[in-house]
Amino acid sequence: MQVLIVEDNRDLAANIVDYLDARGHVADTAGDGVTGLHLAVTQDFDAIVLDLGLPGLDGSEVCRRLRDAGIATPVIMLTARGEIEDRIGGLELGADDYLVKPVSLRELEARLRAQVRRAQGGLEQTRLQVADLILDERTRSVTRAGQPIQLARLDYQLLRLLLRESPAVVSRTRLETEIWGDTPPETDSLRSHIHRLRRVLDRPFKQPLLHTVHGVGYRLAALDELSE
Structure with a gap:
């Protein structure tokens, strides 16, 4: 998978990149919403991991602009806030899945794979x-x-x-x-x-x-x- 990680916590972003790299994936990173949006619009990714609380543009706005631009790349949103309103808000803006920090890297990869299979029409493959x-x-x-x-x-x-x-x-x-x-x-x-x-x-x-x-x-x- 080619994955874009939009996360301003450098340690977390590095951990995700190292984990995905060790599993045979390729990950690019952005530390703010503006850079993340630019990369997501100008390059092809299989999935995007998007932090909700980003500097510049927050994750909700990045997700909204991606969907308004017709970009359907699967988005998994990360947040330190676990309130149900945040989850619903992210999903209503077009996020495909939602994880509350601290994040299990193994679970994150599994969810990325599931979203990519769904996007490629592979969930029904048996x-x-x-x-x-x-x-x-x-x-x-x-x-x-x-x-x-x-x-x-x-x-x-x-x-x-x-x-x-x-x-x-x-x-x-x-x-x-x-x-x-x-x-x-x-x-x-x-x-x-x-x-x-x-x-x-x-x-x-x-x-x-x-x-x-x-x-x-x-x-x-x-x-x-x-x-x-």
């Missing part, structure tokens, strides 16, 4: 596919070449993430955080899960789909996608 490998999120079923594949819960979650990001490389750090949160196991459990996935997804078939990118992470892709 069928993820690479080559002849299909995962149906509605039924939690997995098949390859029409053959059912049984997966344990964590293996299923790992496969779903790799399918959602395919054919991009997903870093080890991100995979571990998605599966185990902020407390990954001390042992290299990720390698064990990848080994089990490769055994059931690839070994019975001619074409491998699960690939290791040494020093980075893993990707799920067909051979023709690897050559692009």
Whole structure:
């Protein structure tokens, strides 16, 4: 995701940028409403994180001007104020979601992803596919070449993430955080899960789909996608 962070608290903005960067996203920042509005209007972003209490133009005015200009980029508004009136006001001005500080960075990223999927029409997608490998999120079923594949819960979650990001490389750090949160196991459990996935997804078939990118992470892709 390409994300614009409009936040005058430099420490918070830096924390958000560092977190998103570590998860494979790209984040730009603005420390006031005027700069944030200019960047949002002149550049393309997948989502905007917008502080309500900004110098220059406050977040509500920035959001209103964006919507008046016909810019539909998803906006998640941040504020230190938790009153219901602030939440309603931000949503009525065109914000798509709302978080009260202090913000959980993990929750913020999850909400950003949800808003981007909604904007791209992907919320209703339940069928993820690479080559002849299909995962149906509605039924939690997995098949390859029409053959059912049984997966344990964590293996299923790992496969779903790799399918959602395919054919991009997903870093080890991100995979571990998605599966185990902020407390990954001390042992290299990720390698064990990848080994089990490769055994059931690839070994019975001619074409491998699960690939290791040494020093980075893993990707799920067909051979023709690897050559692009």
